[in-house]
Amino acid sequence: MNKWYIVLSSEEVKRNRITRARRFGIDIVFWRDSKNEVHAIDAKCPHRGANLGLGEIVNDCVQCPYHGFLYDGNGIAVLIPSLGKSAKINPNYMVRSFKVKEFMNSYSCGMVIKIPKKISGGLKVLMNPILFNH
Numbered sequence: 001m002n003k004w005y006i007v008l009s010s011e012e013v014k015r016n017r018i019t020r021a022r023r024f025g026i027d028i029v030f031w032r033d034s035k036n037e038v039h040a041i042d043a044k045c046p047h048r049g050a051n052l053g054l055g056e057i058v059n060d061c062v063q064c065p066y067h068g069f070l071y072d073g074n075g076i077a078v079l080i081p082s083l084g085k086s087a088k089i090n091p092n093y094m095v096r097s098f099k100v101k102e103f104m105n106s107y108s109c110g111m112v113i114k115i116p117k118k119i120s121g122g123l124k125v126l127m128n129p130i131l132f133n134h
């Protein structure tokens with residue numbers, strides 16, 4: 001692993017709306033922010049395990065449907081409502097995120113994500129790697 005894999009077509013990811021997909025045995029939440037950038041994070045909230053795919057997009061972040069934590073495109077918790085808006089949040093409080101790139105060629109357009117080696121052990125690769133090696 002540690003290569004880029006095709007995961008979705010571009011039109012499947014809409015601005016300010018969550019798209020859920022299971023890839024490589026991982027439930028992943030995708031969304032397109034107000035600057036048209038696509039983000040991908042693990043769908044399991046690290047707080048109490050709620051499905052972030054059932055949340056919504058607030059201020060370009062994913063809001064957990066259970067206690068309302070907000071996670072940005074890097075998976076970092078930027079708001080914990082019970083602590084208040086001005087609370088300083090431990091930067092280690094985060095959900096796993098994935099690098100995303102969109103591509104376009106003469107056949108199609110879509111997006112790829114990079115699955116880091118450290119989380120890929122034991123995962124069954126369901127799709128063929130494509131030729132992005134960064």
Ligand code: FES
Pocket residue numbers: 045046047048049050064065066067068069
């Ligand atoms: S389970 Fe997600 S914020 Fe509590």
